Amino acid sequence: MSGALAELYQQLIIEHSRSPRNQRAVAGANRTAEGINPLCGDQITLQLRVEGDRVADVGFEGSGCAISKASASLMTGAVLGKTLAEADALFEQFHQMVTSRADAPVSDAALGKLAALAGVRAFPARVKCASLAWHTLHAALAGGGAVSTESATE
Amino acid sequence: MSGALAELYQQLIIEHSRSPRNQRAVAGANRTAEGINPLCGDQITLQLRVEGDRVADVGFEGSGCAISKASASLMTGAVLGKTLAEADALFEQFHQMVTSRADAPVSDAALGKLAALAGVRAFPARVKCASLAWHTLHAALAGGGAVSTESATE
Amino acid sequence: MLDATRVREDFPILATGSDGRRLIYLDNAATTQKPRRVIDAVRQYYESSNANVHRGAYALAVRATELYEAARERVAGFVGAWGPESVVFTRGTTEAINLVATSWGRAHVRAGDSVVVTAMDHHSNLIPWQLLCREREATLRMVGVTPEGAIDQDDLRSALARGPRLVAFPFVSNALGTINPAAELVRMAHEVGAAVLIDGAQAAPHLPVDLQALDCDFFAFSGHKMLGPMGSGGLVAKPALLDAMPPYQGGGEMIAQVWDDRATWNRIPHKFEAGTPNVAAAVGLMAAMDYLDGLGRGAVAAHESALARGAIDRLGELDGVRVFGPRGDRSGVVSFVFGGIHPHDLATIVDQDGVCIRAGHHCAQPLMRRLGVPATARASFYVYNDVSDIDVLIGALRKAAALFRVSV
Amino acid sequence: MLDATRVREDFPILATGSDGRRLIYLDNAATTQKPRRVIDAVRQYYESSNANVHRGAYALAVRATELYEAARERVAGFVGAWGPESVVFTRGTTEAINLVATSWGRAHVRAGDSVVVTAMDHHSNLIPWQLLCREREATLRMVGVTPEGAIDQDDLRSALARGPRLVAFPFVSNALGTINPAAELVRMAHEVGAAVLIDGAQAAPHLPVDLQALDCDFFAFSGHKMLGPMGSGGLVAKPALLDAMPPYQGGGEMIAQVWDDRATWNRIPHKFEAGTPNVAAAVGLMAAMDYLDGLGRGAVAAHESALARGAIDRLGELDGVRVFGPRGDRSGVVSFVFGGIHPHDLATIVDQDGVCIRAGHHCAQPLMRRLGVPATARASFYVYNDVSDIDVLIGALRKAAALFRVSV
Numbered sequence A, B: 001m002s003g004a005l006a007e008l009y010q011q012l013i014i015e016h017s018r019s020p021r022n023q024r025a026v027a028g029a030n031r032t033a034e035g036i037n038p039l040c041g042d043q044i045t046l047q048l049r050v051e052g053d054r055v056a057d058v059g060f061e062g063s064g065c066a067i068s069k070a071s072a073s074l075m076t077g078a079v080l081g082k083t084l085a086e087a088d089a090l091f092e093q094f095h096q097m098v099t100s101r102a103d104a105p106v107s108d109a110a111l112g113k114l115a116a117l118a119g120v121r122a123f124p125a126r127v128k129c130a131s132l133a134w135h136t137l138h139a140a141l142a143g144g145g146a147v148s149t150e151s152a153t154e
Numbered sequence C, D: 001m002l003d004a005t006r007v008r009e010d011f012p013i014l015a016t017g018s019d020g021r022r023l024i025y026l027d028n029a030a031t032t033q034k035p036r037r038v039i040d041a042v043r044q045y046y047e048s049s050n051a052n053v054h055r056g057a058y059a060l061a062v063r064a065t066e067l068y069e070a071a072r073e074r075v076a077g078f079v080g081a082w083g084p085e086s087v088v089f090t091r092g093t094t095e096a097i098n099l100v101a102t103s104w105g106r107a108h109v110r111a112g113d114s115v116v117v118t119a120m121d122h123h124s125n126l127i128p129w130q131l132l133c134r135e136r137e138a139t140l141r142m143v144g145v146t147p148e149g150a151i152d153q154d155d156l157r158s159a160l161a162r163g164p165r166l167v168a169f170p171f172v173s174n175a176l177g178t179i180n181p182a183a184e185l186v187r188m189a190h191e192v193g194a195a196v197l198i199d200g201a202q203a204a205p206h207l208p209v210d211l212q213a214l215d216c217d218f219f220a221f222s223g224h225k226m227l228g229p230m231g232s233g234g235l236v237a238k239p240a241l242l243d244a245m246p247p248y249q250g251g252g253e254m255i256a257q258v259w260d261d262r263a264t265w266n267r268i269p270h271k272f273e274a275g276t277p278n279v280a281a282a283v284g285l286m287a288a289m290d291y292l293d294g295l296g297r298g299a300v301a302a303h304e305s306a307l308a309r310g311a312i313d314r315l316g317e318l319d320g321v322r323v324f325g326p327r328g329d330r331s332g333v334v335s336f337v338f339g340g341i342h343p344h345d346l347a348t349i350v351d352q353d354g355v356c357i358r359a360g361h362h363c364a365q366p367l368m369r370r371l372g373v374p375a376t377a378r379a380s381f382y383v384y385n386d387v388s389d390i391d392v393l394i395g396a397l398r399k400a401a402a403l404f405r406v407s408v
């Protein structure tokens, strides 16, 4: 198996895709958004309960490939309990990581487990899978609605 | 100048194009048709006065290239005074001539002066110019209306 | 079976690479690769005959026009059409269907009317009818699909009972591989006075087609799915229907006389070809048809069908594979899901072994919803594929299973 | 001036034939010849990158998609557009204008509204508006042309006074060679709240174009008229307008989600690209733009303009020549009549010397009626033409005069 493939489907990704965290509805959700990838049918509904300036709870539902599921799982884990500003910063860092060149260094310190998704950079067709959950988060925090990854610039 | 060109623009053709016969309205016309070549703008209006089964008078108006004008001039001359059956037969013979291979023999006996138009066979783009008047005649005799040479099968 | 090793030699992109690997292209339902003959025909056209058609008095334009019209005649012969005037060149199937939905549809479909499509139609044979029906306040009736992947005949009969204006269906399903009983469906639709449009995108490349025998009213196809250049394809229709239809796009070529505020139309098929046509595409398509006829169209169909059945058998050796569509007679399209692994992941993984398969909804979201899956993996075979390609595919799928720790 | 002898070496079709003659191609306003670089780009695409775009998870499809989107970005840069999302690939100008007339037009033009075109518009920028206005019971207002071949400003002002929904005009006239003051016309139209469509078919190949500076709303062009493959071209529009417009054709690629009876649309520009796009054409167009930029677009415009002026001077040496259109600044299109010889006959005769000129109404019948001629002869120049081509043309015209016994 190619190194790139092993990197893409590393242990943590497979594990999160098979047992995603926070794949559930959120009681008392006050922010929600839907994300779709029209070209492959991936679809995610994201719910958040924001209390003050904090993400008090977050969960997702929907269907998608291993990458998009693992990304949603990791994303929800990463933003849970964070302030909105911190969540936004993470969005930016994640976005920068997946759109960087495949051999660019990745800051584990800033991204933590999210760094496991750096493997998509070698698979341009899959970057959208990794970023769907994040775009949906962005939409939910920006006021909700629907997003579609098609022709997103990454 | 190429032989084919000299053959196309032979004396008789040039002469008829510059001084076309029967380029006029027909008094008491009882058959009429309009022919156009939509792709170059050639346009001809044909009027006939048919008495019994004979072409008692025929004339054309319109604009066109030397070939289409000469053809209209020669056509009107050829059918004037003929029976409708004779005119139809001429139409067939003319049609056969202009759609035959460029080196096929031409029957001067049957076609008379019309044989002068055989030169168009070496210029496929001009066959429509030569046949516009004849198609219009055909339409007029078949009950009138409008014809267009585009994609006619010759 | 065709000698695919021999066939592959005609396709530059399928040559073995410097790393000793070759491209195992199994996405033929999306688009096909091009034989050298087609690539050369396009090149030669530009190197020796390129000009705008129909309006030129000079020899080069005459040559281009003759090539273009020869291609039209060739298409008519290839699909058994009523004559060259029944062939309108379009960019492909989608444009052809939009032409019918817009020109014929807006002239014939009124409020309260119905139009029938099937649950196995490609979005290109669905959205144009949705748009038409919405505009006209007509009803779009979608006929169901049986668990075996056939058009549900009972449901069709109930849809026909309403007396629809038009029935549209795919000759061959791009998502299931089903070969529909087209002649029979046409007969049933005609009995209730409906016009019939056959989406031939997956038929023209793969089966002998005889439109006069089928007696359908409209037939749409794409050249790029049958070894031809991108941008080639057409609508083939009964001339009397075309004659009576209003134009689709307006512009050069399609007019007879033009005044400031109105115009009259050119003869068919030119009435429907506004603007400079893609002559190079038509010329390349002609070469593609020659190539396919050289292989023999019965042989092509048998080759694909055998590969599809072979692939289904081999997939059956893996635990946790579900193959969609009919088991018996079918085209070279094999849709499946495997071991709970998402088709997208499968496609990425097998691509590492040089295998190109498609993952997704195959432009058939209503069908996916009925199948109860968001997406399938799809291998679709053509003349240059053989059983060794299936071997590599199966091996690559086993690797995917290992990666995802799925037991097979 | 460009070194046309050098340029010709890049165009296989213009190579000197075995009989020592070369093609003197002066029908560039109809379509242009293709440099080797463009022909090779198309061939290479088919030999190494061919796949369907946007939906593929495998590397080949990613490559095809990247090429396709790179071509879009290149077009945006080439015409100074608002961004890649403002570029919709179409078969050419005609399809682009029909898209606007149908999608934008049917959404915005109501009974009693008016749409303004000019008497120098090509049928492709006239018929779509005729059809729209007829359907919508709106008024189509045709602005006149001055004897010098310019848009009549007084007449335009009177047409604008009515507050039209849209003003359409050609940047450069294909029949007269006029270069219209596009920015000024856009400004005038916007002042009365009209949207503006510029037919750029004869501008994109010949002039530097900066749409953001022009500030027009829609711009249509054809790749085949600018050294690109047939079937390439596009609509370039302000993104906000495209965003708000309903789709044109329905089918694959242009959807977001599809249900049995309805669907939602993809983002722009994909919303307007139903069906498999012509990736090869886009790739070839990209090569054509590279080639033109290599020559320098200012140099191209100057070259053509100099040839046109030179041709007009030389034609003036012949008695009985009437040249249409402006004398001063103009594009490389020279329309004329000569000695009462019908343009068709002229075209046939000069073709014997290898000279390709067009004869006819140039898809501008309303203009021909105003000029009082049924047809003109038209020589249109491009990067591979030079003064020696004009010499041969003039010599051939003298032969025509001799044949028709016209004194010159």
Ligand SMILES: Cc1ncc(COP(=O)(O)O)c(C=O)c1O
Pocket (backbone or CB within 6 Å): C252, C274, C275, C276, C277, D029, D030, D091, D092, D093, D094, D095, D122, D124, D125, D170, D172, D173, D174, D199, D201, D202, D222, D363
């Ligand atoms: C000014 C103008 N507009 C529109 C067109 C139509 O372009 P196309 O035939 O490529 O669609 C042309 C060329 O034929 C043209 O010269």
Ligand SMILES: Cc1ncc(COP(=O)(O)O)c(C=O)c1O
Pocket (backbone or CB within 6 Å): C029, C030, C091, C092, C093, C094, C095, C122, C124, C125, C170, C172, C173, C174, C199, C201, C202, C222, C363, D252, D274, D275, D276, D277
């Ligand atoms: C059954 C079917 N119909 C229509 C289409 C659309 O064809 P195109 O994209 O060439 O217009 C396709 C292929 O995508 C298809 O498989």
